[in-house]
Amino acid sequence: MQAPIKKVAIVGVGAVGGVFAHFMGANLASQNIELSAIATGKTLETLRAEGVTLIDSAGEAHTTKLKVSDNPADLGPQDLVIVAVKGPAVQSVAPIVRALLAPHTTVLVAMNGVPWWFFDGFGGECEGLALAAVDPNGVIAENIPTAHVLGCVVHLSSQSPRSGRIEQLKGKQLILGEPSGGASDRANAVAALLNEAGFEVKVSAQIQQDIWFKLWGNMTMNPVSAITGAPCDQILDDALVRSFCSAVMLEAQAIGHRIGCAIAQNPEDRHGVTRRLGSFKTSMLQDVENGRSIELDNLVSAVRDMGQHLKLATPNIDALLGLTRLMARVRGLYPKVHA
Numbered sequence: 366m367q368a369p370i371k372k373v374a375i376v377g378v379g380a381v382g383g384v385f386a387h388f389m390g391a392n393l394a395s396q397n398i399e400l401s402a403i404a405t406g407k408t409l410e411t412l413r414a415e416g417v418t419l420i421d422s423a424g425e426a427h428t429t430k431l432k433v434s435d436n437p438a439d440l441g442p443q444d445l446v447i448v449a450v451k452g453p454a455v456q457s458v459a460p461i462v463r464a465l466l467a468p469h470t471t472v473l474v475a476m477n478g479v480p481w482w483f484f485d486g487f488g489g490e491c492e493g494l495a496l497a498a499v500d501p502n503g504v505i506a507e508n509i510p511t512a513h514v515l516g517c518v519v520h521l522s523s524q525s526p527r528s529g530r531i532e533q534l535k536g537k538q539l540i541l542g543e544p545s546g547g548a549s550d551r552a553n554a555v556a557a558l559l560n561e562a563g564f565e566v567k568v569s570a571q572i573q574q575d576i577w578f579k580l581w582g583n584m585t586m587n588p589v590s591a592i593t594g595a596p597c598d599q600i601l602d603d604a605l606v607r608s609f610c611s612a613v614m615l616e617a618q619a620i621g622h623r624i625g626c627a628i629a630q631n632p633e634d635r636h637g638v639t640r641r642l643g644s645f646k647t648s649m650l651q652d653v654e655n656g657r658s659i660e661l662d663n664l665v666s667a668v669r670d671m672g673q674h675l676k677l678a679t680p681n682i683d684a685l686l687g688l689t690r691l692m693a694r695v696r697g698l699y700p701k702v703h704a
Contacts, residue, residue: 367550370444370558374437374465375402376458378412380525380648381475382449384534387419388562390429396561401432401440403461409435411528419531442467445555448509449475451652452499452660459508471551472509473541475517477648478580478663485511486545487573489625494674498666515552516542516572518579524651538565542572577626581617582635584664585610587649588689591659598644601636610636612681620671620679652698659693661686 373389375382382402390400404412416430434440443465450458455476462472474480481500484491500506520538523531541556543549547570556566569575586597589610593600601607611632618628652659665686672679693699 367554368444368469370471370554371397372399372441372443373401373445373447374440374443375400375431375447375449376462376465377448377450377454378402378404378408378417378433378529379449379451380523380531381519381521382447383417383525383529383531384419384521384523384537385447385449385475385562386417386431387427387429387531388537388564389559390417390431391427392562393558396558399432401434403435403437403440403458403465404433405435408528409433415529417529417531419534421534437461437464440465443470445471445473445558447473447475451648451658452476452478452663453658455481456500456502456504459505463508466509466513470513471515471555472513473515473517473555475519475539476660476663477519477583478660479576479667480514480516480663481505481509482511482514482516482544483573483576483667484624487625489623491624491671491674494671496667496670498662498670511544514544515555516544516569516576518569518572518575520579522645522648537563538567540567540569540572540575542569542575544572546571573624574626577621577624578628580664580668581614581621581628582639583647584617584668585613585685586639587647587664588659588661588685590647590650591653592689592692594650594653596644596646596650597639597642601640607636609681609685613685616672616677616679616682617668619677620668620675623675623677624671653693653696656696656698658698659689661689661693661699665689 375386412433416428418426418428446465484494518540521536523534541552552568556568560566614632649659669682
């Protein structure tokens with residue numbers, strides 16, 4: 366029987382982690398949840414002094430307080446750890462997550478792109494494939510074993526213009542699932558808790574499929590916007606650029622078919638969905654504009670690694686990766702040690 370979830374720690378209280386902190390802190394008072402967060406520097410100071418503030422669509426501020434520390438020993442073992450950092454930060458926070466684990470702890474990985482555990486227990490031609498682009502030294506896998514992991518696809522957008530402040534929240538959908546597939550008591554328990562917190566949660570029988578489907582759109586719009594500085598509507602309004610994005614997506618679609626994540630939709634249909642969202646800046650473009658490291662490896666490098674493992678040609682993915690990587694290196698937003 367699944368034990369009650371009473372201790373929850375959030376690692377990464379940014380645009381997404383801040384939404385988790387606010388929803389859970391504001392809506393789970395009756396559950397007697399001990400909610401805490403790991404933070405450092407200015408974020409630590411702000412959260413201690415002010416808590417997390419969410420600005421709603423009417424401009425009204427809602428503030429939630431939570432326990433916060435830069436030392437996991439202050440928080441102790443947790444029932445649930447929510448990891449809501451971007452890809453480049455996962456290696457640095459992995460030892461912190463490890464320090465929060467007990468044998469029963471669930472680690473909800475709420476991040477974009479392909480995670481390090483993607484092929485653990487998934488089967489198929491890539492079963493057990495270690496994705497060097499995502500976890501080059503195995504540090505993440507060593508500190509956060511897949512047995513603790515519960516996958517999470519986040520379908521919401523928000524901005525964090527400064528520490529502790531969340532704005533422009535759109536959507537609140539989450540998809541959860543076990544890396545090995547199927548149903549589980551812990552997935553249902555976490556879903557029930559997050560539903561009560563105010564999210565709209567679905568439990569997936571194959572979370573890799575959901576991760577791949579979201580990635581299929583993100584892996585073009587994010588890097589192309591970062592290279593060009595253009596919002597998504599302008600990208601899709603340019604016939605040549607849209608055609609290039611479609612070519613990248615067709616290569617990724619072929620990889621998905623081989624690994625067991627087939628996508629029936631065609632690129633133009635997906636472009637139509639994106640186009641209906643209007644003019645918006647992707648998270649990667651926002652990172653470039655703010656001088657932050659970009660999460661390129663989880664979105665593009667990992668897909669290229671899969672293609673090479675499967676001996677599938679990916680000339681358009683290669684071009685997208687090379688151009689985005691060079692742009693980021695010139696700006697100091699991507700490490701120069703990667704090949």
